[in-house]
Amino acid sequence: MLDNVFLTPQKQRELKVFRATNIAGDLNLAALAEQDGMSYVEFYRTFRSLPDELTADALPDQRYSMSASGYRQLLIKQSVAYQIIYATYQVEITSLAQVLTKLKISQSTLQRRLKNLKAFLSQRAIRLDLSHMRLRGDERQIRVFYWYLFSDVAEDMVDLAPKIAEWMPAATHYFNLPTTAQTPRQAMQLGYIQVTLGRILSGITVSKLGYVQLMEISDSAELNKLAVAMQLSTLELRRELTWLNEILYHSPYFWPPAQIANWHTIEGLSERLIADLNLTSSTHYFNGLVNYLNACISYVITTDLPVVIWSLMNPPTSQQTVEIKQAIRLSLPLLPERQVQLLTANLALILAPFVEVQELTICLWLSVDPSIHNRLINCLKAFSPYTLKIIDGITYPADLIITSQPLLVTDLHDTPNYQWENGKSITKNLRDLLELFYGIVQVNGG
Structure with missing residues (x-):
């Protein structure tokens, strides 16, 4: 989970104790400690270390003034690792010295705090360049990482780069999206557009698209106006809009409702996965899985990128991974090895929560x-x-x-x-x- 990436063991304990004690009335700390698998002394000390201001203005049925998800977001935002990622997104932050001064820590302490974050990023072929305070790697993957992280902690990206707000109406015009989200899906789409605009503002653009076809854009006057405002060439802006279109409408990140690819073997793969992994066989879930697999396969083939980049659930057993790979090989025998590996790794994580549980x-x-x-x-x-x-x-x-x-x-x-x-x-x-x-x-x- 991202908690393991951004929170120290002490902060993870604080969050655990916060969740356990966020109820009104007298607390039996010994019982709660046993319930959470902690010693009484450890539980008590952690409980006493929680900030006093958390109890101010608490709801009648709660001990604290914020929810567990709100406290989790606060802890992540306060973490050293998050502050570093936050700095890499900002335009004006360009040196490590600026961040170290703000955090009031040494470079050796910083390196220790970044160990889990660097491992997480390296699994996605992203490198943290501390000397220039930037993320390096495939820009498409970097943007998905920023998008997911900032969405997870409810970060307002306009606060990070106010110029984004000026460009949003023109950018959303190409995708028939409102500037203010009216559905959860639109909120995610607008969040990704904001991340894209922030990266362009930092002078970083997408350099490769895979096998994606360029968008047909007829409104050339509007396009040229936006290109001038963003200090991009028309070709660069077309490439950016093309990639936005691919992400917003062809990738599985936003759960597209319709089939993306026309693979006649998708239903067979769905049936095989359901049988091998004992997944629920309800019609609703089966139809959803067919559509989702269509999106995953189409996206992996055209972009050569992982379908998902976060590890929010426990990885499935190795046997499940073997079964998923076997199902892909049997149902999609012409798929190149690279795509088989990508689909296997990502479907294992995607399907893990849906394995039928008693x-x-x-x-x-x-x-x-x-x-x-x-x-x-x-x-x-x-x-x-x-x-x-x-x-x-x-x-x-x-x-x-x-x-x-x-x-x-x-x-x-x-x-x-x-x-x-x-x-x-x-x-x-x-x-x-x-x-x-x-x-x-x-x-x-x-």
């Missing part, structure tokens, strides 16, 4: 303090290898019923149940509950 239904019938209720749910989720469907009330069928009052035998229908004992400590209740829960997981094959 879902357990947990029914809660509790008359306890809300903080205990939330802690119980968080504990089960933390220790479950499966996804959990939590239901307040008793329903059937269910895999586990948790109550704070005795149930009639006729209520059980042979469903495992745990009665929360108010006279027992929260930690002891959770331990006994988890012992029962582990038994249920083993029965289901976990």
Whole structure:
């Protein structure tokens, strides 16, 4: 995850403790520490190190004034690694000395803090040039990296380069996009256009397009006007607009709704992947996978770039990777080795979250303090290898019923149940509950 790239282990612990303690009422730190796999001392010290101002103006049902996602974005933005990336995008930052002075750290400390970031970038053939405070590599890939990172932390790119705002209306005109997003997809598209304009403002343009055909642009007067404003030749601007068109409408980054390529074997590849990886076989998902594979294959073939550049999910097992490659070879035998490797690596990451996972239904019938209720749910989720469907009330069928009052035998229908004992400590209740829960997981094959 990007957390591992930009956050130190200490900051990752802070985020973990923040998430666990962002509930109103009294906290049982020992139980929360156990739930998160931390020692009590480590958990307590981390909890006490959280800034006091976080508790100001908190919502009634929360301890802190911001959400976990908001706090995560704040921590990433404050990190040394992010500050370096932020500086590489800015036009006026051109020397490492400027950044070191601002961060108030030594160059040796900087190198240690950048270790994970450099490894992350190198996997995508991007190099961090500290001597000139710039990213080096395939400009197409660099832009996708900036776009994803800035989108993830809700960075306003116009603040980084105000000139962008002047060029946006003319640039979006070519893609029939509004200057203000009306849908999530439009927000992503506009964000990528902003990244592109910021890079052009820094004097960096796309030098290669792969096998992409140049756009047919008839509005030459408007084109020339924009080229003059951006200090580009008409040919350079055409190339930039062509690449924008390829990204916005032909790449899988924006989940295009229609098929991109006309490969008769795509459906066979989809079926093979679903069978090999035990993916859900719903019609909705199957149709989506067909369209997505079309976009992935078309994009890989025309650009020779990875389909995705971030690692937000755990890499699948090596066996899954082998099965994906085998499915591609059998369904698309004429695909060159380079494209097979790109598709394999990226589809492995893309498909990992969709591998079918056992879902357990947990029914809660509790008359306890809300903080205990939330802690119980968080504990089960933390220790479950499966996804959990939590239901307040008793329903059937269910895999586990948790109550704070005795149930009639006729209520059980042979469903495992745990009665929360108010006279027992929260930690002891959770331990006994988890012992029962582990038994249920083993029965289901976990």
